[in-house]
Amino acid sequence: MTAAGGPRLAALNEAAEAAGLVLGEPLADARAKAGELQASAVDAAADDAALRRLALWATRYTPTASAWNAENGADGFFLDIEGAAHLFGGEERLMADLSDRLENNFGLPARLAVADTPGTAWALARFHAAPSPVLSSGREAEALAPLPVEALRLSPETCTTLRRLGFKSVGALLDQPRAPFAARFPAELLRRLDQALGRVEEPLVPIIAPPVYHSLRYLLEPILTQEAVVAHAKRLMQTLVRVLERDDVGARALRFCLYRVDGAVAAVDIGLTLPTRNVAHVARLIDLKLDAVAATQEAGFGFEAIGLAVTLAEPIPARQAELAAVAEDIGDADRTERCATLIDTLRQRLGPQSVRQFAAITSHLPERAEALSPANGEASAWPAPEQTTRPLLLLPRAEPTEVTALVPDGPPRRFRWRGVTYEVAGSQGPERIASEWWRDPLPFPPPLAVEDKKGAPTRDYYLVEDADGHRFWLYREGLYERETIAARWFVHGLFA
Amino acid sequence: MLAPAAFPVIRSRAAVVEELRRLLPRLEGSRQAVTLPFGLAAIDRHLPQGGLACGSLHEVVPDDGGTAAAFGFIVALLARVARARPLFFVIPGYGLGQYGRLYGHGLSALGLDPARLILVETAHRRDTLWALEEALRSGAPAAVAGVIDKLDLKLSQRLQLAAADAGLPLFLLRPAQLLESSAAATRWRVGPAAAARDRFGLFARARWHLLLERCRNGRAGEWMVEYDHVAHRFSLAAALADPAFSRSTGEKFVRQAG
Numbered sequence: 234m235t236a237a238g239g240p241r242l243a244a245l246n247e248a249a250e251a252a253g254l255v256l257g258e259p260l261a262d263a264r265a266k267a268g269e270l271q272a273s274a275v276d277a278a279a280d281d282a283a284l285r286r287l288a289l290w291a292t293r294y295t296p297t298a299s300a301w302n303a304e305n306g307a308d309g310f311f312l313d314i315e316g317a318a319h320l321f322g323g324e325e326r327l328m329a330d331l332s333d334r335l336e337n338n339f340g341l342p343a344r345l346a347v348a349d350t351p352g353t354a355w356a357l358a359r360f361h362a363a364p365s366p367v368l369s370s371g372r373e374a375e376a377l378a379p380l381p382v383e384a385l386r387l388s389p390e391t392c393t394t395l396r397r398l399g400f401k402s403v404g405a406l407l408d409q410p411r412a413p414f415a416a417r418f419p420a421e422l423l424r425r426l427d428q429a430l431g432r433v434e435e436p437l438v439p440i441i442a443p444p445v446y447h448s449l450r451y452l453l454e455p456i457l458t459q460e461a462v463v464a465h466a467k468r469l470m471q472t473l474v475r476v477l478e479r480d481d482v483g484a485r486a487l488r489f490c491l492y493r494v495d496g497a498v499a500a501v502d503i504g505l506t507l508p509t510r511n512v513a514h515v516a517r518l519i520d521l522k523l524d525a526v527a528a529t530q531e532a533g534f535g536f537e538a539i540g541l542a543v544t545l546a547e548p549i550p551a552r553q554a555e556l557a558a559v560a561e562d563i564g565d566a567d568r569t570e571r572c573a574t575l576i577d578t579l580r581q582r583l584g585p586q587s588v589r590q591f592a593a594i595t596s597h598l599p600e601r602a603e604a605l606s607p608a609n610g611e612a613s614a615w616p617a618p619e620q621t622t623r624p625l626l627l628l629p630r631a632e633p634t635e636v637t638a639l640v641p642d643g644p645p646r647r648f649r650w651r652g653v654t655y656e657v658a659g660s661q662g663p664e665r666i667a668s669e670w671w672r673d674p675l676p677f678p679p680p681l682a683v684e685d686k687k688g689a690p691t692r693d694y695y696l697v698e699d700a701d702g703h704r705f706w707l708y709r710e711g712l713y714e715r716e717t718i719a720a721r722w723f724v725h726g727l728f729a
Numbered sequence: 730m731l732a733p734a735a736f737p738v739i740r741s742r743a744a745v746v747e748e749l750r751r752l753l754p755r756l757e758g759s760r761q762a763v764t765l766p767f768g769l770a771a772i773d774r775h776l777p778q779g780g781l782a783c784g785s786l787h788e789v790v791p792d793d794g795g796t797a798a799a800f801g802f803i804v805a806l807l808a809r810v811a812r813a814r815p816l817f818f819v820i821p822g823y824g825l826g827q828y829g830r831l832y833g834h835g836l837s838a839l840g841l842d843p844a845r846l847i848l849v850e851t852a853h854r855r856d857t858l859w860a861l862e863e864a865l866r867s868g869a870p871a872a873v874a875g876v877i878d879k880l881d882l883k884l885s886q887r888l889q890l891a892a893a894d895a896g897l898p899l900f901l902l903r904p905a906q907l908l909e910s911s912a913a914a915t916r917w918r919v920g921p922a923a924a925a926r927d928r929f930g931l932f933a934r935a936r937w938h939l940l941l942e943r944c945r946n947g948r949a950g951e952w953m954v955e956y957d958h959v960a961h962r963f964s965l966a967a968a969l970a971d972p973a974f975s976r977s978t979g980e981k982f983v984r985q986a987g
Contacts, residue, residue, distance in 0.1 A: 568814055571869035575817075578867070579849055579860055587850045591833035591843035603833040608847045615844040618837045622932070625804065625839060626797050626825065627832035651827075658923065661932050696932055702921035703794055704932070727828060729801020729839060729935050 243275045284310065287339070288440045289500070293492045293538050294327065296447045299437035305386060309343075309358070311351050311437050320449075328365045338496040351437060352429030353377060356384035356403075373430050378404030385425040391418060403429075441500070444488065444542030448472045455494050455535025459523050462491065462539065467516040469541035474510045477546065483508025486545035489519055492538040499526055503581070506609055507573035508547040514574050521581035576608050591615070597666050599627065599725065622664065622696050624706045624726025631723035634707065641720065642713040644695050648705075650724050655699040662695035663709075690716045696728065704728035750777065750946075765809065765898055769954070769963045772939075776915070777946035781806070784893040785914035786885060790905050790942070792920030796828050798937050799919040801839060803874050803900045805935075805956045805963070808841040810898070814871035816841075817864040819849040821857050821876060839935070840958035858884060865891040865899060874900040878907060885911035916943040925955045925966065934958070936966050 240260040242249075252267040264270050281300075288300040288310040297313035314327060321327040328345045335343045346357035348368040353376065357366050360380045368376050377384065380403050382395045395418075400406055406414075406426065415423055427433040448469045456462060466489060477483060485508050489501040501522045509515065579588050589605040593616050596602045637647040644660040668689035690711035698704045706726035711717030764780030766773050773779040781787055787806075791799035807816050818831070825831075833843035849864070851857040857877055864873045865888075873892075880888075880903060889912040892899040901913070918940040927933040936955040943949065953966040 568869065571867055572815055575864060575867040575869045576847070578863055583849065583851055583856055583860065588847060589850070590847050591836075593833065593843075599832075599834070603843075605848065613844050615833070615837060615842055618834065623834040623838045624797075624832055625801055625835040626829045627835065628829035659926075659930075659932075661930075698924060698932070700923075701794070702798075702923045702936065702938075704797070704921070704924060704935075726832065726835070727797040728835075729797050729804065729937075 240272075240274075242272075280307065284308070285440055286498075287341075289498045290492065290496050291331070292441065292490065292498070293449070293540065294321070294331065296441075296540075296542060297437060297439045297443045298441075299439050302438075305355065309355075310440075311354070313437060314347070324367050325365075328367070332365065334496075348376070349373065350429055350431045351435050352386065352425060353431075355386060356380055356429060360384045374407055377429060378402065378407060382406065385422070385429060387421060387425060388419070391422055394418070395422075441488070442544055444544045445546045446473050446476050446484075446543040447540065448542070449538065449540040451538045452536070455537050457532050457535045459520070459527065462523060462536065463516055463520045465539050466519045466541060467512055469539065470512045470515045473541060473543060474512060477510050477543070480546070481548060482546040483510050483549035484515070484543040484545070485547045486543070487515065488542045488544050489522070490540040490542070491536045492540070493532070494534040494537045497533070501526060502544075504577075504585070505573070506576045507570060508549040509570075509574075510549070511574070514577070518577055518581045521578065524582070596669065598669060599623070599666070600631075601669070622661065622694075622706075624704075625729040626727040628725055628727075631708070631725040634722050634724050636707070636709075636722040641718075642693075642709075645697055645707060645722065648697075648707065648722065648724075650705075655697075655703065655705070657697045658700045660695050660697040663693035664695075665691060665693050666708075667691045694725070763896060765806070767963045769965065771965060772941075772950065772952060772954070772963070775941060775944060775948045775950040777944075781898060782914050783898050784896040786889040786892050786899045786901060786912065788911060788913040788916040789900060789902050790908065790916060790918045791902070792905070792918055792938070792940075795920040795937075798921040798935075799902055800828075800831070801935055801956070802917065802919045802937055802939070803902060804836060804839050804841050805958075805961070806898075806900060807846075807872055807874060808839065808958075809961050810872045814869065816846050817849060817870045817873045818846055819851060819857055819860045819864065819873070819875035821851050821854065821878070825876065838958065839956075840961050854878060858888070861888060861899065861901075862891045865895040865897055868895055868897075870897065872898045872900070874902075876902045878904060880909065880911060882910050882912065885913060889913065913943070914945045915941060915947070918942050922953055922966065 242254060242256055242258050242260060242263055245254055245256060249263075249267065249270065252270075254263050254266060254270075260272055263272075284300045284307065288298040291298045291310060291312055295312050295314050295317040299311045299313075301307050301309050301311070314324065318324045318327050321330055324347045328347065332343055332345055335341045344358045345365045346354045346361060346368070347366070348354040348357055349370050350373060353368060353373045356377055357368060357380075360383070361376075366376075382400055382403060383392050384403055385406075387395075395406075403426075411423060424433065428435040450465055450469055452465070456465065473484070485505050487503040487505070489503065491499040491501075493499070501519065503515070503518050503522060505518075576588050586607070588608045590608040590613070592604050592606045592613060594602055594604055632650065634648050634650045636645040636649075638645050644657070644662060646657050648655055648657065668691060692708040692710055693712075694706060694708045696704060697707055704727070705724055706728065707722060707724055709720045709722050711720045713720055763783040764776070764778050765783060766780030767776075776782075789799050789803055807818075810816065820831070831846075831848070836843045836846065847870075849860050851860055854877065857875060861873060861875045861877075864870055880901070888899060888901070905918075920938040920940075922936040922938045924932045924936050925934040934955045934957055936953065939952045939954055941947075941950045941952075954963050955966045956963055
């Protein structure tokens with residue numbers, strides 16, 4: 234940690250503590266105390282990443298895990314275990330399990346506390362004498378009273394001022410009138426106090442978006458094979474479907490989490506084109522995605538828990554059953570759904586950008602007149618064609634070509650493209666397409682006359698056909714004598 | 730040997746052939762003869778059941794320099810497929826390579842509504858085959874088309890089976906250099922031809938030189954067709970520019986060629 238007056242100590246291990254070193258001590262002093270001290274610079278980003286990884290692992294207990302930010306000390310995380318504790322046989326059992334796993338999997342001794350508010354839990358975890366206290370509801374003030382003022386997560390300056398004024402414990406603050414404190418101290422003092430006592434909500438910022446629906450399964454024996462994982466995913470989805478059906482919604486986005494025995498977590502996000510409750514479809518998508526995951530992640534000693542969460546739910550029409558296996562006689566709704574299913578499946582294997590459809594854009598420039606957008610399974614409207622002379626194949630970039638023409642602003646007679654000379658047997662045009670001067674960066678103020686502008690030159694498009702019937706879309710860039718005297722020619726597309 | 734009893738009314742050789750045409754597909758076990766006719770007797774005569782069979786694989790091979798024409802032919806066929814459902818076109822990322830990409834306004838100009846078309850881009854040939862099969866087996870599209878660089882007999886049989894199970898037509902564009910035997914129902918060789926002009930000399934309709942190279946249960950043939958993008962209709966190209974002569978000369982041309 235760098236600070237005024239040279240580097241200081243930011244963290245200590247047990248040996249260093251035993252040697253009598255103190256947090257915040259200048260490094261030079263520490264070296265004097267302990268000659269064999271090994272120091273390394275603080276890597277805040279790596280610490281943060283490690284904490285997030287740990288918090289992600291902790292989502293095996295509850296979907297809402299929130300890693301502490303710098304204000305909270307950045308060395309722990311909150312878990313919202315409301316409604317999750319009973320799965321482990323109570324809050325004490327959950328804490329014992331968490332503590333064991335932290336110790337065994339990661340080698341981390343941990344201090345844990347359960348309380349109604351994050352502020353009190355934080356204070357108890359840091360300053361309570363007992364190892365893992367569980368505070369029952371409504372006793373926050375009582376529990377906080379004996380703790381030092383640092384337990385309120387205040388800035389060091391505020392703490393120092395409070396101590397100078399004689400407020401050593403939280404209890405001393407609790408009975409005081411609020412108004413003088415509000416006037417003399419930063420707002421954080423009362424805010425932290427209120428948060429700890431539950432008078433003000435303290436929203437947790439979860440490390441991953443909390444799911445709408447969540448289903449988790451702990452396995453007695455770790456599983457290794459993809460088939461087993463998919464089979465369990467199927468069962469998880471079946472439990473989710475019941476809840477989804479009750480609320481008349483379908484899943485639009487899913488997150489599938491695999492908790493490895495050694496504490497690593499593999500999370501797979503799955504997006505769906507249409508909201509679905511189809512178990513087989515979801516299982517198939519997970520299977521496809523696992524093919525990709527398997528390439529980068531190793532199963533190690535297996536997965537001990539798997540979780541499936543619906544992160545985005547949308548209403549779907551009530552009429553939806555398992556897809557009929559028969560191909561005949563399917564209605565429109567079924568068709569849309571099949572199409573969405575197919576698009577999802579293709580996307581899982583080929584990548585999110587692989588399935589696309591055309592979207593028209595109002596522009597005169599051919600290369601700007603359309604875009605490929607991700608397909609959503611529904612046909613969008615396409616404007617009626619204004620011009621029928623549009624090539625079937627458009628080159629990604631217009632390619633320069635050498636053209637012989639009778640007159641500088643006339644149609645081409647012969648052109649050479651990609652090493653082949655084509656004799657033009659017939660041509661049609663020109664179709665004049667001016668540049669979109671309002672898009673191109675222009676000097677300010679914009680020139681008055683169009684001829685003066687510095688934008689891209691005007692193009693004259695010709696449809697030309699050679700003697701064999703190959704049809705090309707050529708254009709001449711620049712109006713002769715007005716924009717240029719040596720016009721350049723380009724091949725821009727091929728006609729069917 | 731054909732027992733006369735099986736054909737109680739044999740009037741002529743033509744009737745026998747007609748009867749055989751009707752019976753043969755049943756022997757092969759194809760479910761029903763849903764076809765995609767060209768609407769052009771000259772071509773449909775050559776195809777079993779008078780049209781491109783729906784549940785089969787159809788190969789389109791571009792002639793020298795005819796890639797754009799071959800694409801046009803596939804697009805024209807897709808445009809003729811019944812409207813309701815989307816069409817899937819599987820194109821490898823490297824596939825069109827030097828020919829650029831399909832252009833929506835160009836599809837529209839050929840009579841295919843681009844909004845119906847869903848493009849699938851793949852990275853490997855393996856993915857292309859998988860995507861084609863997946864699209865067929867899902868039963869969602871009305872037709873599937875694709876571009877593939879290499880296809881051996883086994884893979885083509887697999888695709889043919891998938892198409893037959895789904896009852897959907899599959900159009901595959903293959904390069905002429907890497908042709909192997911395949912299980913496709915038809916193989917078309919498409920080349921460019923001088924476009925039809927209207928009376929003002931403007932390019933009115935695309936023309937292609939079609940060669941039906943292979944056709945299971947049918948006959949090979951060769952035609953010069955033009956495609957009307959407004960009516961989605963194929964017609965035989967007039968040998969002369971004057972439309973008044975087109976009917977008779979076109980027929981004659983067919984007889985010579987076919």
